[in-house]
Amino acid sequence: MQTQITKGVIHVYGHASAEPELVAKSFGGVFAQEVHSDSDLAIFAINPSAGVDQEKQEADFDDAVMIANRVFSAMATPYLVLHDEAGLPIALISLADLSIVDYSTTPPTSRMSDPEHKTLVQEFRDEYLELVQASGEQAFAAGLLFPAIPLWIERGIGVDIVHGYIKELNL
Numbered sequence: 001m002q003t004q005i006t007k008g009v010i011h012v013y014g015h016a017s018a019e020p021e022l023v024a025k026s027f028g029g030v031f032a033q034e035v036h037s038d039s040d041l042a043i044f045a046i047n048p049s050a051g052v053d054q055e056k057q058e059a060d061f062d063d064a065v066m067i068a069n070r071v072f073s074a075m076a077t078p079y080l081v082l083h084d085e086a087g088l089p090i091a092l093i094s095l096a097d098l099s100i101v102d103y104s105t106t107p108p109t110s111r112m113s114d115p116e117h118k119t120l121v122q123e124f125r126d127e128y129l130e131l132v133q134a135s136g137e138q139a140f141a142a143g144l145l146f147p148a149i150p151l152w153i154e155r156g157i158g159v160d161i162v163h164g165y166i167k168e169l170n171l
């Protein structure tokens with residue numbers, strides 16, 4: 001008897017403003033409007049501009065995490081967004097090792113952070129490392145800790161990181 005190995009089922013949920021269909025397509029998932037118990041992974045796409053303040057035209061990753069923390073269990077933020085002089089996201093800094101992925105280059109480049117970046121994120125890094133230590137190294141894979149990853153698919157920001165988490169789950 002031959003066993004067929006199938007790819008894990010990824011369901012993506014979210015308001016239309018967060019483009020969950022695009023998120024699903026980018027990560028081999030299926031957009032769903034109803035909860036499915038057969039999910040191996042659920043991705044919740046959140047647009048911080050929708051539902052925070054209708055007058056507010058700009059919202060950022062911090063706003064999205066705030067929304068997620070109110071709706072779901074506490075989220076862990078393994079990466080923070082770095083912006084250019086115009087205020088646009090261009091890079092992510094890892095709170096685990098303080099490396100930076102710069103998405104303003106093609107292909108994206110990785111480098112170690114500058115001293116001023118380290119100072120800027122130190123408090124967030126301390127909180128993150130404490131949370132990971134208390135939860136265990138495999139907390140993300142075990143579904144005990146939920147990562148909030150900044151994502152801007154059109155610019156490639158965070159796409160590689162989400163793919164890395166999916167690969168870690170063997171999906």
